[in-house]
Amino acid sequence: MKFEHLVEINDILNPMADFISREQLWRGLVLRAESPKLFVPYLDAANIVDRTEASMTRTLKYGDLSVTDTVRFVHLEHVHYDVAAQGDIPPSSLRMMIEEPQPGHLFVRFLYENSTSAAQDEENKMYNEYRKSAYEEADIDTIKVIRELAESGRLDALPS
Numbered sequence: 001m002k003f004e005h006l007v008e009i010n011d012i013l014n015p016m017a018d019f020i021s022r023e024q025l026w027r028g029l030v031l032r033a034e035s036p037k038l039f040v041p042y043l044d045a046a047n048i049v050d051r052t053e054a055s056m057t058r059t060l061k062y063g064d065l066s067v068t069d070t071v072r073f074v075h076l077e078h079v080h081y082d083v084a085a086q087g088d089i090p091p092s093s094l095r096m097m098i099e100e101p102q103p104g105h106l107f108v109r110f111l112y113e114n115s116t117s118a119a120q121d122e123e124n125k126m127y128n129e130y131r132k133s134a135y136e137e138a139d140i141d142t143i144k145v146i147r148e149l150a151e152s153g154r155l156d157a158l159p160s
Contacts (some may be wrong), residue, residue, distance in 0.1 A: 003111075005136055018150075024146075026075070030097050032145075
C-alpha cells in the first residue's frame with residue numbers, strides 16, 4: 001500500500017491565521033520523533049536506543065507490542081521513519097516532507113508505504129481505507145500539536 005496526503009500549515013490567503021516558520025515546523029517534526037508520547041497518547045513508552053546527528057533508532061511500546069524503528073533527518077526538509085520487518089509486522093515507512101511552493105506557504109506531505117503487493121492491497125481494500133483515514137487523522141493531530149507548541153513558544157530557537 002502506498003498512500004500520501006498533504007496538510008497545509010500556513011494559509012497565506014487568511015491574514016488572521018497564525019503562521020509558523022519553516023524552522024518551527026521542522027523542530028515540531030523532530031520533536032515528534034524524539035518525544036512521540038506528546039503526539040501519540042496511546043503510546044506506553046518510547047526509548048531512543050541509538051542516536052547520531054542525522055538519525056535515531058527507537059523502541060516504541062504499545063501494551064505488549066514493541067516496535068523498533070529508525071528515524072532519519074534531512075535538516076529542514078524531511079523526517080523519514082523506517083520499520084523493518086519484525087514478528088508479524090511487515091516492513092513499512094513514513095516520510096514527512098516539508099514543502100514550500102512560495103515563501104511562507106508551508107505544507108507537510110505525508111507519504112506511507114508498506115511492502116504489500118497489489119493483490120494483497122486489493123484483498124485488504126476495506127481495511128486499507130480505514131487505515132488511510134486513521135493515518136490522515138493522526139497527521140492532522142500531529143500538525144495541531146505542532147501549532148500549539150509553536151504558539152506557546154516551545155518551538156522557538158534556543159538561545160545561543
